[in-house]
Amino acid sequence: MIELTVxxxxxxxxxxxxxxxxxxASTLLPWGLRPGPDADPxxxxxxxxxxxxxxxxxxxLALDGGGYVPDFLSPHPAGPSPTVEEELERVRSTPPERVLGELEALRDGRPCNGLDGAELPPEVRRAMGRGGRYVALRAAEELRxxxxxxxxxxxxxxxxxxDSEVDRCAGVLARHGADGMFNSLHPGIRWAAGALRVDSRFTVGIAAPLVIVVPSLVAGAPGVTVDPVRGGRRPPMVSYPVRDRPATPAPASAELARLLGPTRAGLLSALARPASTTQLAARHFLSTATVSYHLGVLHQAGLVARSRSGRTVLYRRTAAGTRLSAIR
Structure with a gap:
């Protein structure tokens, strides 16, 4: 068990x-190498x-068994929702000494080439020979x-x-406090007496300055990422699998399309979970202006409702919209 005292x-x-x-990076770990039957396709x-x-x-660097994947492949994000380009730039700008230090940690983290950590894999060794800066740029390009x-x-x-999972956790935090929120994440994560305990085959106790929590659709079990560099100051990251994943909405029926028109029917069917205008536009290959217009019509008809989450306006089906979308 890993215990984080906060x-x-x-x-x-x-x-x-x-x-x-x-x-x-999670797909390089064992749960990504062997996705479970309920994993997203x-x-x-x-x-x-x-x-x-x-x-x-x-x-x-992908693991066939347990062990360690270098942390610079998934850098600690500076904000709550970084873009992939922002994160790739952080990979490129990783200090060379950190890159080499984390790769050296592979010797202790897992057997390499069947030699119990005596040697690193050949491609890793060749890249390290050209320096940490080269490795960071090469890794960022392959990640891209x-x-x-x-x-x-x-x-x-x-x-x-x-995002929906983060919103759920925010609601639990507001209603039940931090202990209720942490205890709602996963059965393998528990909060009690000022410590966050995460099930693990390792036994580690860490005094954490803070905890970064990362929901995942890839992870098969909770995990904790700690700074592998001696004296490093990165706070631990706790990842966990999102359990209650929204079901993929069924496509709109021909009857619903005839009633509302194909665009509005498709948008109404897609709102099985809350979504923003931008998200719906990307999924349906429409302009945001077109989506906004059709959502306005559905809203006036009482088929969708809207609410604000931070700076984003989310739309969801009303009870009447749900009943109508069930037409087959």
Missing amino acids: DAAGLARSRFVVSPLHEV WVTRARRVLRRARLPLLSE RYWELAFAPHWTDAKAAL
Whole structure:
């Protein structure tokens, strides 16, 4: 078990993050290598891409068993919802000494080439020979290609599901406090007496200045990422699998399309979970102005309602909209 002791000030600074590169790097871990039967289909497709595409550095860093994947591949995000380009730039700008230090940690983190950590994989060794700066640039380029091939087509829906989970946690926090919120994340994560306990095969106790919480659609179990560099100051990141994933909405029926028109019927059917105008526009390949117009019509008809979440306006189906969308 990993125990993170957090004082009141640290608890106040703790935050949630939706991180695209965290999802990418998670597919290099055992749960990404062998997705469970309930994993999103794009996770399985991502693993096929990694095997078939020419991504030699990432392929060697992927784990077939337990162990450690270098943290610079999924840097600690500065904000709550960084873009993939922002995170890739942070990978490129990783200090060379940190890159090499984290790769050296592989010797202790897992067996390499069957030699009990005596040697690093050949592609990793060759890249390290050209310096930490080269490794960072090479890793960022392979991550970008991996992202474009396997993740970008699915990220809009994936991010909407992760944002929805963060909104759920915010509601639990407001109603039941921090202990209720942490205890709602996963059965393997528990908060009690000022400590966050995460099930693990390792036994570690850490005094954490704060905790970064990362919901994931890829992770198969809770995990804790700690700074592998001795004396490092990065706060721990706790990741956990999102359990109550919204079901993929069924397409609009022909009858509903005849009644409302195909665009409005498609938007109403897509609102099985709350979404913004921008999210709906990306999913349906429409302009935001077109989506906004049709949502306005649905809102006037009482079929959708809207509410504000931060700076974003989210739309959801009303009870009448749900009944109407069930027409087949």
